[in-house]
Amino acid sequence: MYICPLCRQPLPLTGRQYRCASNHSFDLAKEGYVNLLPVQQKNSKDPGDNKLMIDARRAFLESAAYQPLSDAVNKLVLQAAAATVLDLGCGEGYYSGRLQQASEQAIRLSGIDISKAAVKYAARHYPAIDFAVASAYQLPFADNSFDSIIRIYAPSDNSELQRVIKPQGRLISVNPGPNHLLEMKQAVYHEVKLHSDQIKDEPGFSHIQRQQLSYQLNISEPQQLDNLLQMVPLAWKFTSETRQAFIAATRTISIDFLLDVYQSEHVLS
Secondary structure, eight states, X not given: OBBOTTTOOBOOEETTEEEOTTOOEEEBOTXXXXXXXXXXXXXXXXXXXXXXXXXXHHHHHHTTTTHHHHHHHHHHHHHTTOSEEEEETOTTSHHHHHHHHHOSSOOEEEEEESOHHHHHHHHHHOTTSEEEEOOTTSOOBOTTOEEEEEEESOOOOHHHHHHHEEEEEEEEXXXXXXXTTHHHHHHHOSSOOOOOOOOOOOTTEEEEEEEEEEEEEEOOSHHHHHHXXXXXXXXXXXXXXXXXXXXXXXXXXXXXXXXXXXXEOOOOO
C-alpha cells in the first residue's frame, strides 16, 4: 500500500525494510511503524506534537472526555462498511485504536502523523494498525487505497485526498462547532468569536451528511482541565496566573463538534 515519498514508486516490505525500485529504503522501527517523512518534507527538525503534549492529550482522552466523539466517528465508519480506513493526523492512535476495538469485521487501518513521538506511541499500543510518520500533503499511499478517511482537526491537501480515496469512498471530517470550548475563549477574549458552522467545500467530494455533537463536559479533577489546555492553541493566550485561576474556577466546559461526511464523486471507469 505504501509508495516511496521520494520517487512515488511502490514500496514493498522485505523483512524489516521497505525498499522501492530506485533503491530508496526505510526501516521498520522496533515499535512497528515506518518513518516516511524525508527531511525535505519537514518544516522543523522535530515536527508535530512533542512528548509532553502527547502525554497530556493521552491522559485527557483516557478520561473518556471525548469518547462520545470517538463513538460517533466509529458509527459513521461502520455504517459505510469500510474495509480500508486511513486516520489522517492520527496522533497517538486513540481514535483508530477505538475504531479497531469497535469493529466486528476485519478493517485494515492505517494512521499517519508528522509527530514521530505520537506515531511511536500509537504503534507500540496498537500493533495491528499500520502507522507511519508522514505528511498529509504528500501521502505515502497508492491511488485508490482507502474506502474511508477520518480527518479529526487535521490539515490536509484536497488533491491528495481525492487521489488516495476509492471511487465513492467517504471522508469523515471533524471540526469544532460554534460553542466548542466557549468558556476558554471567554476567559481570554473581551469579544468572543465563535467557530463557523459553514459547511466546507471539498472539491471532488459531495457533502452528504452533517451531525452536531454537543454536550457539557463535567471536569472531574483540575488535572483533566490542565491536560485539555495543553491540547489546544488557546493555551498560549493564558498567563500562568490566569491559567491557574481558570482551572480553579471552572467546573464545566462546552464541547461542540461538527461531523461532516463527504462522498467521493469519482466513479469506476
